[in-house]
């Protein structure tokens with residue numbers, strides 16, 4: 001057995017006016033609870049330190065950059081790093097990253113038990129649009145504020161296993177999991193902020209959105225024989241509702257823990273990384289069964305081109 005006691009730290013809403021220091025206090029409370037339950041790893045959502053600011057249309061670059069972190073850790077989040085280190089707990093969370101040379105990414109990091117950042121992922125599948133769209137019931141301006149990630153889908157040897165990360169919309173794309181699966185990933189950490197209603201299709205409400213959430217995450221876990229933890233920032237941010245539904249999914253694709261609220265809520269599961277072995281050695285033994293000679297279109301074509 002290779003056990004990781006995993007905490008999925010769902011977070012309730014963060015209002016636009018809320019400062020990072022207040023949010024970090026909530027994250028610390030979740031971390032304290034995780035420590036009390038013996039957790040090795042705590043996973044927080046995408047853009048965990050602020051409201052989901054890409055719903056706001058901004059034209060002033062200075063106003064935009066206020067939502068970004070210029071260094072990690074910085075003063076606001078240092079207490080998280082210090083407490084995680086004192087608890088010997090690894091940690092992952094998402095934030096908006098502004099690099100020294102001016103690049104903007106939707107980023108997630110992974111720390112080891114000493115609080116050192118050992119992994120960084122920058123969101124690759126950016127959803128939404130880049131200009132104000134009056135046709136939508138709400139804006140989703142990730143393509144305006146972020147560049148597509150430039151680090152690929154790396155994995156890291158940590159906590160006795162092989163761990164990867166993805167961010168929100170990435171979880172809907174099979175390529176995300178498969179690229180990590182081809183590096184032997186055993187646990188994928190994903191944070192998300194998902195509006196409860198489709199801005200372009202009002203009939204697509206929270207039930208359907210929770211269904212798509214489960215469908216994507218469970219399929220990713222099963223088809224790559226790995227654990228997946230998906231962690232929401234949930235609830236109503238300044239009048240804009242987001243789904244909860246955080247979950248921990250085993251390598252059979254089964255949900256073993258699921259959030260019941262849209263608030264700060266901890267899900268805990270003792271995950272045995274050896275549970276990935278059966279799938280990886282049988283039906284999803286990639287080396288024996290994959291047929292790459294037929295997969296060329298996956299990397300040579302972006303959009304669908306139907307036959308004439």
Ligand code: CDT
Nearest residue numbers: 127128140168169193194195
């Ligand atoms: N944050 C994020 O990526 N949210 C998207 C919403 C898509 S609707 C434009 C998601 O896939 O959940």
